[in-house]
Amino acid sequence: MPFSWPFGRNARRRQLLATPLPELWEPTLHEHVPLYAELPADLRARLIDKARIMVAERIWAGSSGLELTEEMKIVVAAQAVVLLAGDDGYLYERLPAIQLYPKFIRSRPNRHKGDSDTFTVAVGDAWQHGNIRLSWPAVLESAADPHDGENVVFHEMAHHLDGLDGQMGGQPPLATESLRQRWPIVKEECRQLVLDLVHGRRTWLDPYAGESAEEFFAVVTEAFFEVPHELNEHHPELFSVFAELYRVDPREFDRR
Ligand SMILES: [Zn+2]
Missing domain, CATH: 1.10.472.150 (Glucose-regulated metallo-peptidase M90, N-terminal domain)
Known part of the structure; x- marks a missing residue:
């Protein structure tokens, strides 16, 4: 950023x-x-x-x-x-x-x-x-x-980064054209999560992510850095967009 x-x-x-x-x-x-x-x-x-x-x-x-x-x-x-x-x-x-x-x-x-x-x-x-x-x-x-998969510091710092574009609305500043083009993937995954919750389907992501776009961003950030392999397994596209956003692949330093 x-x-x-x-x-x-x-x-x-x-x-x-x-x-x-x-x-x-x-x-x-x-x-x-x-x-x-x-x-x-x-x-x-x-x-x-x-x-x-x-x-x-x-x-x-x-x-x-x-x-x-x-x-x-x-x-x-x-x-x-x-x-x-x-x-x-x-x-x-x-x-x-x-x-x-x-x-x-x-x-x-x-x-x-x-x-x-x-x-x-x-x-x-x-x-x-x-x-x-x-x-x-x-x-x-x-x-x-x-x-x-849970980290309050990651969560709140993600909200802060989200707000750097002037609004904590679930979309941080997107530095590249590629990211801007791919961001709808995140919105769609958020929409799908809310649908799953509405229909009582079990979700891999913490249901709290369904509260709003901003909570979705913060909760996915926690998962991205804490359980990257699992996030990639369950939501590969989402993982890929977050890897592009944060410019890092936390699977490389996950030593479990
Ligand atoms: Zn939050």
């Missing part, structure tokens, strides 16, 4: 990356983000560079009494940059801040799971031109199993 310069071309970033990786990083990744142990060395190093920049440049906040630590930023950023594995152009420069919460988040109604009378209880949410809010326990849980 061509919204900024390639990340290495910025003097301040170069300076940051020229300093040794702070000691906290390796043990934190080892303990909390097992995905990193599976990655090929060159990709792993590149993602750590991006995560360091994200930790340094974004605004981070602990909300509702959560005491924010450096370790928390590392765990969130390390996962967030996985979505940028194939693209050195954008590094969340348009994301104002990341807020972490000790438990759940009170979110706008009808947006995420777990309705209550006046608000929705969510593990995360993302706002157009706004912050990403995440439940810290949910972040940890997502990171602990990199192949269960």
Whole structure:
């Protein structure tokens, strides 16, 4: 997504990356983000560079009494940059801040799971031109199993990327003519999923993807990075469009 310069071309970033990786990083990744142990060395190093920049440049906040630590930023950023594995152009420069919460988040109604009378209880949410809010326990849980198909950081970051064209409507900025031509495949798969749900048919994708085009995009993004082989098996065309969008084939670093 061509919204900024390639990340290495910025003097301040170069300076940051020229300093040794702070000691906290390796043990934190080892303990909390097992995905990193599976990655090929060159990709792993590149993602750590991006995560360091994200930790340094974004605004981070602990909300509702959560005491924010450096370790928390590392765990969130390390996962967030996985979505940028194939693209050195954008590094969340348009994301104002990341807020972490000790438990759940009170979110706008009808947006995420777990309705209550006046608000929705969510593990995360993302706002157009706004912050990403995440439940810290949910972040940890997502990171602990990199192949269960669910990841709240991937999900909310996907919403953010979706909104980069000015609207969180299920279609992120499409950089190439080929992608623009192929995007109707995604819309058709979304329509088919809703039909399957309406007719009570079992779906391989999480039924939550049928809530809206934007949730479809976020849920498929989770599946694309966490269970790429399975997504490709069940929805090969969808997989192929997402591989073109994210410019990466996560099957290559899925070491299960
Ligand atoms: Zn969502």
